[in-house]
Amino acid sequence: MASRSSALARPPAFRGIGRSILLTLPIALWSLLMFMPSFQHAGRDRHISALLVILFMTTLFFLMMRTGETYRWRRIFFVAMGFLFPFGFIAALVAERGTMSIPISRMVSGDTPFCFMVTPSLLLPAAFARTIIFPGSILPTASNPHSIAAMIGVWFAMTLILGKAWCSYACFFGGIEEGFAAFPKRRRLHRFITRFGAYLRLIPWAILVFVVLASAALFEPVYCMWLCPFKAVTEFPAVRNVTTAVQMGIFVALFVGLVVVLPYLTKKRTQCGFFCPFGAFQSLFNKINLFEIRFDREKCVDCTLCQTSCPTVALSKESIREGKTLLNCMKCGACVDACKKDAAVWHLKGTPVAVKPERARLLFLYGAWALATMMGGSILANSVATMVHWLPWK
């Protein structure tokens, strides 16, 4: 709705075709470079999937350049990644193990794929006891390429460039709820969100502190063991007793509640905005990140369209009055696209606000889209290759 209204406010073509193609060329070349190995070694499934993903990512970037809108096109990529990630991941698990559950032998041998969500829980045990409290291997192995060192390295490199934009360009879970939030036309529970938003956005911080303290006390990744909604669609400890049954119940309840039902009702990313401790941890990196969204107070008419459009309640009336977003802004671009007065702008720290904002947007998008192609593109390619492999006419 927000992007539709902004489409009405803007001219039909923000930029000419030739100029848009020219600006898209670096991303097209980057995509080719990223998927070059797929063309050199792998089979036909991989070739087809790589080609489709290159086209997909390049076309979306071209449309960003052509229309001047960010949120709508980013959301297509993000939702596709969110929905296709569990598909490819589960298919790989079933092909390898025959089940989604993790057998205890795999945990003992340190063969569990590492997930970036657990990173904050590792800090205290690593600092005090020099122990990684996750049943994965530090370095990649043949059976488990998603090792701890590789995943933390990728996450850290991307976080330095993206800040909290990780949550809207690289997280392979957030797209699921963004997809469910995109379905309904009407926004429900709006009054509740507006009234209690100030409290709701603090919950991820509380969960972060709780998870870090409890993980240090129990010497186990508490979030993975008890609170991760996405265990319901990836992998989970095999249900063998009452404890694991309770854990599974919590995973399913959180997934249905926070990732399906509430996003559908509120049109917000409720898990990301009101629950995810990793998102809160990621917010800290917004302090050192170069890019941000600012508000030109001379143009702003306090219509609060930006606040309504924000999927994670990262704007308050006070913050808009100060010309800033809150710390939990994930730079998805929804507020910029929704603003009819062009008061919400992309901004490069250290430069004057609202002077050449498109330049700041371009710089940010080149970094963000290059990393989205690298991480999300490979996830998409993997899942598409699995689908192509299963095609009945093959």
Next chain:
Amino acid sequence: MAALSLSASAGEALVLGLATGPVCLATCGPVVVPWMLVQPQGVRGHGRQLFLFLAARLAGYLVFACAVWLVGSAIPHALPQSWTGRSWLMGGIQLLLAAAMVVYAVGWPHRRCAAAKTADALVQIGETSVPKRSGALALGFLTGINLCPPFLVAGFRAAQLAHLSAALLFFLCFFAGTAIWFFPFLSLGFLKRTPEVIIVARMVAILLACWYGFSGISILIERTFHG
């Protein structure tokens, strides 16, 4: 010779406390951090709260030292298997900790605390509790008798000592060794007390109360059904 043995066991207790301090820190951290964060800003106030917490913790240690020494002579070497009340005690302590977290860290409405005035941006739900001595004392005592792994090791050793005074000295030294690890918590006093920090601390206390409550009930259910 007896004095030499006493000083040797005191030294052993001190080293044991120092060595297992990080485990104590991890075990008591979930209780101390939210409690400290709901206090007004300032190292002095935090120092007072930490002193009360540690004093109550020491009292818990000494009570436990007396208890293990008294039962120590009456039981065989395998204490955990023979003492069936251990699970009941652990479950009960966890439930009391859960209740104490809710009552003291979250608190019911009291007179308004200057450091916790709600900002205009936030909706007023309830007033923040004023700093209470009883909170630090109750939480300190309950963590003091909570059966964490280093504490059990010290308990086994104290039960083997010949005199009650030796068991008390052993736990006093063990406490001194572990208490040093708690001083970094004073740095929380430097953290700026915005209304958001206090609300987050109260939320953490609720989450931890749920965790202790769940843990306590699980232990009691397991004890009831599996003996």
